[in-house]
Amino acid sequence: MSFEVDGKLFSQEPRAGQCLRTLLRELGHFGVKKGCDAGDCGACTVLLDGEPVHSCLIPAFRAEGHAITTIEGFGRDGGPHPMQRAFLDAQGFQCGFCTAGMILTCASLNQAQRADLGAALKGNICRCTGYRSIEDALLGRINVEESVEAGAAFGRSLPAPAGPDIVHGSARYTFDTEIDGLLHIKLLRSPHPHAKIVAIDKAEALNVPGVHAVLTHEDAPSILFSTARHEKDWMDPEDTLIVDDVVRFVGQKVAAVVAETEGAAEEACRRLRVDYEILPALIDPEQAMAPGAPIIHPDRTTENRVADAQRNLVAETHGEFGDVAAALATSAATFEATFHSHRVQHAALETHGGLAWLDVEGVLNVRTSTQVPFLTRRALSDIFGLPMDKVRVFCERVGGGFGGKQEMFVEDILALAALKTGRPVKLELTREEQFIATSTRHPMRVRIKAGADADGKLTALQLDVLSNTGAYGNHAGPVMFHALAESISVYNCPNKKVDGVAVYTNTVPAGAFRGYGLPQALIAVEAAIDELAKRLGISPYDMRRRNIVKPGDPMLAPPPSEYHDVLYGSYGLDQCLDLVERAMRADGPPPELPPEWLIGDGIALTMIDTVPPAGHIADAMISLRDDGGFDLTVGTAEFGNGTSTVHRQIAATTLATTVDRVRLRQSDTAHGGHDTGAYGSAGIFVAGKATHAAAMQLAVELKSAAAGAWLCDVETCVLDEDSVVSGVRRMSFVELAKLARERGQPFAASGNSGGTPRSVGFNVQGFRVAVNKATGELKILRSVHAADAGVVANPMQCRGQVEGGVAQALGAALYEEMVIDAEGHVTNPKFRDYHLPTFADIPRTEVFFAETSDTIGPLGAKSMSESPYNPVAAALGNAIADATGIRFTAPPFKPDRLFPALLDKFGDSDGTR
Numbered sequence: 053m054s055f056e057v058d059g060k061l062f063s064q065e066p067r068a069g070q071c072l073r074t075l076l077r078e079l080g081h082f083g084v085k086k087g088c089d090a091g092d093c094g095a096c097t098v099l100l101d102g103e104p105v106h107s108c109l110i111p112a113f114r115a116e117g118h119a120i121t122t123i124e125g126f127g128r129d130g131g132p133h134p135m136q137r138a139f140l141d142a143q144g145f146q147c148g149f150c151t152a153g154m155i156l157t158c159a160s161l162n163q164a165q166r167a168d169l170g171a172a173l174k175g176n177i178c179r180c181t182g183y184r185s186i187e188d189a190l191l192g193r194i195n196v197e198e199s200v201e202a203g204a205a206f207g208r209s210l211p212a213p214a215g216p217d218i219v220h221g222s223a224r225y226t227f228d229t230e231i232d233g234l235l236h237i238k239l240l241r242s243p244h245p246h247a248k249i250v251a252i253d254k255a256e257a258l259n260v261p262g263v264h265a266v267l268t269h270e271d272a273p274s275i276l277f278s279t280a281r282h283e284k285d286w287m288d289p290e291d292t293l294i295v296d297d298v299v300r301f302v303g304q305k306v307a308a309v310v311a312e313t314e315g316a317a318e319e320a321c322r323r324l325r326v327d328y329e330i331l332p333a334l335i336d337p338e339q340a341m342a343p344g345a346p347i348i349h350p351d352r353t354t355e356n357r358v359a360d361a362q363r364n365l366v367a368e369t370h371g372e373f374g375d376v377a378a379a380l381a382t383s384a385a386t387f388e389a390t391f392h393s394h395r396v397q398h399a400a401l402e403t404h405g406g407l408a409w410l411d412v413e414g415v416l417n418v419r420t421s422t423q424v425p426f427l428t429r430r431a432l433s434d435i436f437g438l439p440m441d442k443v444r445v446f447c448e449r450v451g452g453g454f455g456g457k458q459e460m461f462v463e464d465i466l467a468l469a470a471l472k473t474g475r476p477v478k479l480e481l482t483r484e485e486q487f488i489a490t491s492t493r494h495p496m497r498v499r500i501k502a503g504a505d506a507d508g509k510l511t512a513l514q515l516d517v518l519s520n521t522g523a524y525g526n527h528a529g530p531v532m533f534h535a536l537a538e539s540i541s542v543y544n545c546p547n548k549k550v551d552g553v554a555v556y557t558n559t560v561p562a563g564a565f566r567g568y569g570l571p572q573a574l575i576a577v578e579a580a581i582d583e584l585a586k587r588l589g590i591s592p593y594d595m596r597r598r599n600i601v602k603p604g605d606p607m608l609a610p611p612p613s614e615y616h617d618v619l620y621g622s623y624g625l626d627q628c629l630d631l632v633e634r635a636m637r638a639d640g641p642p643p644e645l646p647p648e649w650l651i652g653d654g655i656a657l658t659m660i661d662t663v664p665p666a667g668h669i670a671d672a673m674i675s676l677r678d679d680g681g682f683d684l685t686v687g688t689a690e691f692g693n694g695t696s697t698v699h700r701q702i703a704a705t706t707l708a709t710t711v712d713r714v715r716l717r718q719s720d721t722a723h724g725g726h727d728t729g730a731y732g733s734a735g736i737f738v739a740g741k742a743t744h745a746a747a748m749q750l751a752v753e754l755k756s757a758a759a760g761a762w763l764c765d766v767e768t769c770v771l772d773e774d775s776v777v778s779g780v781r782r783m784s785f786v787e788l789a790k791l792a793r794e795r796g797q798p799f800a801a802s803g804n805s806g807g808t809p810r811s812v813g814f815n816v817q818g819f820r821v822a823v824n825k826a827t828g829e830l831k832i833l834r835s836v837h838a839a840d841a842g843v844v845a846n847p848m849q850c851r852g853q854v855e856g857g858v859a860q861a862l863g864a865a866l867y868e869e870m871v872i873d874a875e876g877h878v879t880n881p882k883f884r885d886y887h888l889p890t891f892a893d894i895p896r897t898e899v900f901f902a903e904t905s906d907t908i909g910p911l912g913a914k915s916m917s918e919s920p921y922n923p924v925a926a927a928l929g930n931a932i933a934d935a936t937g938i939r940f941t942a943p944p945f946k947p948d949r950l951f952p953a954l955l956d957k958f959g960d961s962d963g964t965r
C-alpha cells in the first residue's frame with residue numbers, strides 16, 4: 053500500500069492486524085507515542101488528512117492513499133508551527149510524553165472547540181501538568197523568561213532545555229531507538245492470586261517459529277531481593293525473585309518468552325502449559341492478620357527483613373509519649389474516626405520497560421525507564437554476580453515516574469533474557485500490565501483519636517494504621533513510617549501514640565508513590581484538626597496556628613527517631629497558612645448555583661522532610677570546555693521533574709554564565725559517580741547541592757588560576773559574565789580554557805552531597821466546593837495552594853509541579869480507584885474504566901509561594917515536586933464536611949459514595965424521604 057507520512061511517500065504492506073501507531077514507529081516516527089493502545093490517552097495522536105486521530109485505533113491498512121502528519125513533520129517548512137511555539141512559550145509540558153499528541157490536537161481546534169476545551173481535549177490525557185500550562189499555551193500566554201543575564205539564572209522562569217525537542221517530537225524516550233537483531237519479551241502472568249507452580253511444559257511454546265527462549269524459575273538466579281530501590285538495602289525486605297515458583301498475586305510473572313517478534317512471543321505464552329497447585333488467598337488486609345490466616349511468605353524471617361512472616365507482617369511500629377488515654381479523658385473536645393484510603397496507580401504515560409544488550413566488551417547495557425539507574429545497576433550486579441563495571445544502566449528522557457519507577461520491575465528479566473540469549477532484548481509493558489503487575493499506592497486503614505483543650509491546644513494525637521502492601525513488601529516499612537511521622541510531628545502535642553502494621557495480601561504490590569504514605573494519613577489527621585476546631589468554635593486556620601511547630605520546636609512522633617538530622621533550614625508554614633487564608637477570603641464572584649448546592653471551605657497542611665532518611669547520595673562533575681562553556685554531569689534522571697533545568701541554573705549562577713553555556717549529561721552509570729536517584733524530591737535538594745558544590749569548587753579553581761597568572765591575591769578575584777575579574781583585569785573563560793590546555797591540565801571539579809542534614813518543606817491547600825445534596829455531584833469552586841519551597845529555583849516549573857501534584861491528587865480524591873475483586877483480579881485495568889482526570893476535571897489552582905531561604909538547600913532552595921499532592925484529599929474532605937456537615941471517611945469522593953449519606957441527612961429532593 054502507498055501512503056504519505058510528513059510529506060514523504062511510503063510503499064509498505066502492514067502486517068495483518070497492525071495498527072497505524074506501530075507502523076509509524078517502525079518507520080522511525082518516534083514522536084508517535086504509546087500510552088494505552090486503547091484510544092484513551094491521545095499520546096499516539098497524528099493527523100490523518102489534517103484531522104487528529106488516535107493512531108492506535110486506526111488499522112494500518114486504512115492509511116492507503118492518505119496523508120499522515122506526525123509531530124516530526126508538523127510545521128516543518130516555516131519553522132515551528134504556532135502551536136509548537138505556544139507550547140514552548142507557555143512550557144505546556146513536563147515529562148513531554150503526551151505533548152506531541154496534545155499539540156496536534158490543540159492545533160486542530162476550531163473556535164467552537166476552543167470555547168469548550170473540556171470536551172475538545174477529552175481524548176488527550178496529561179498526567180503531569182494539571183492541564184493549566186496547556187491551557188496557557190492555547191491562550192497564548194508566555195510563562196518563560198527567555199533571556200537572563202550571566203550569573204542570574206537561579207530563581208528565574210527559564211525554559212526546559214529539552215523543550216524544542218519535546219515540541220518537535222525529537223526528544224528520545226526509552227523505546228525511541230532502533231537496535232539491530234532485537235528480540236522481544238512477553239510475559240506469561242499468573243491467573244491465580246496464590247498458587248504453587250508444579251510444572252511448566254514449554255514444548256509447544258518452544259515450537260512456535262521465532263521463539264528463542266522460555267525462561268522460568270528454573271532459569272533464574274535464586275537470589276532474593278526487593279523491587280524497591282533505596283540507597284540502603286535494609287529498608288526493604290528480601291522477598292522477591294526474578295521468577296518464582298510460587299505466585300502471590302494475579303499478574304505475577306510466571307515465565308518470559310523471548311522471540312523474534314512480539315506476536316511470536318505472545319503466541320508462545322498462550323501455548324505454555326502450567327500446572328498450578330492452588331493455595332488459599334488473602335485479599336483483605338484485616339484477615340491477613342487474623343489467627344490461622346494463610347501465610348503468604350512462610351519461609352521469610354527477620355533475616356530477610358520481614359517483621360513476622362507467620363503473621364503476614366512485613367513491618368510494624370509502635371510508640372507513645374505522654375499518656376494519650378488519660379489526655380483524651382480530660383480533653384475539652386475529642387474526635388475519633390476510622391478512614392480508609394484506596395488503591396490508586398501512578399499512571400505515568402510511559403509504561404515500564406526497557407532494552408538490554410551485551411556490548412562487544414561484554415558489558416550488560418540496560419536502557420530503561422527508571423528514576424534510579426545507579427541503584428538498579430547495583431541490584432543487577434548483585435543478582436547476576438557481575439562486577440559493577442560490567443553493568444551499565446541508563447535512561448533517556450523518562451515519560452513520567454511519580455515514584456512508580458523507584459522500583460526494578462523489568463530490568464531483572466531484561467538482564468536475564470539478554471544474558472541467556474546473547475541478543476538485544478526489549479520488554480515494554482502494556483497498560484494493563486502496568487495496572488496489574490507494577491505497583492500502586494498503599495491502601496491504608498487509619499484510625500485516629502485526637503483531643504484538644506478549651507483553648508484549642510492539642511492534648512492528644514493517636515494514629516493506628518494498617519497498610520496493605522500487597523504480595524511483596526517493596527517500600528512497605530518506609531511508607532508506613534513516613535505516614536506516621538511528619539503527619540503528626542508537624543503538630544505540637546504533649547501526648548502522641550502510634551501503632552502501625554504493614555501486611556502482605558495476595559494482591560498487586562503497593563510501592564512508592566508521590567507523598568509516600570503522607571496523603572493517606574493526612575486525610576485522618578487534618579480531619580481531626582478541623583473537627584476539633586469546629587467543636588471548640590475556632591477557625592481551622594487559627595486551630596492550626598495554635599498547634600503547628602515553629603522554629604525551635606522539636607518535630608516529634610513516637611517512637612523516638614534514630615535520625616536527628618532534620619532541621620529548620622527555613623520555615624514558611626505560617627506564611628503558607630496566611631497566603632491560603634487571604635486568597636480564600638478574597639472576594640470572588642458569588643457562585644450562581646441553585647439552593648440544592650451546599651457550599652463549603654476546607655484546608656489541610658503538610659510538612660515534609662526534604663530528603664528521605666538514612667542517606668541519599670549524589671555526585672556531580674563539571675569541567676570547563678575550550679569554548680568557555682561547561683560540561684556538567686549528574687546522575688539524576690529527568691522525567692518531568694525539571695531538574696535538568698535547575699541543575700543548569702545552579703551551575704550557571706555559580707559560574708557567572710548563562711544556562712545555554714552549560715551542557716548537561718545525566719542518568720547514566722557509565723558517566724561515573726553515584727546518584728541514589730530522583731525520588732523523595734531529592735533532585736534539587738541533594739543532586740542540586742552536589743552540582744552547587746562542584747560549581748563552587750570550579751569557581752575557586754578558575755579564580756586561583758587567574759590570580760596566579762596576574763600574581764594577585766585570589767581574594768580580589770570574582771566571576772563576572774563568563775570571566776574572572778580582578779579590578780580592571782578580566783580573563784575570559786575561553787582564555788582560561790586556553791591556559792588549561794597550555795598547562796596540560798583541564799579545569800574540572802566534582803561535588804558531592806550526602807543528603808544530610810535535611811530541612812523541612814511545607815504546603816497548605818484550600819478548596820471551596822459545592823456539593824449537590826440531591827445528587828452527590830461535587831464542583832470545585834476554588835483551589836488555592838501555598839508552598840514553602842525556599843528560594844524558588846524556577847517559579848514557572850515549581851508552579852507546574854504544584855499544579856500537577858494537585859491535579860494528580862484530585863484525580864485520586866475524586867475519580868480514580870483500582871477495583872480488586874474477591875479473587876484478586878484488578879477489574880478495571882484500563883484508563884477508561886479507571887477514570888484518569890482529563891482537562892475538564894481539573895480546576896485552575898491559584899499557586900502562592902512563601903518567601904523563605906533555606907540554609908541547607910542549594911542557593912536557598914527546597915524540594916517541591918512530591919509534597920503538593922499530600923494535603924489535597926484531606927482539604928477536599930474538610931471542604932465537603934464543611935458544606936454538608938457529613939464527614940466522609942473513604943475517598944474517592946464520587947457522587948455514588950456521597951449520595952447515600954446525603955439522602956439520609958437531607959432526604960429526597962421531592963420530599964418523600
Ligand code: FES
Pocket residue numbers: 085086087088089090091092093094095096097106107108109
Ligand atoms: S496510545 Fe493511542 S490513545 Fe493511548
Ligand code: FES
Pocket residue numbers: 144145146147148149150151177178179180181401451452692
Ligand atoms: S507532560 Fe503530559 S504526561 Fe507528562
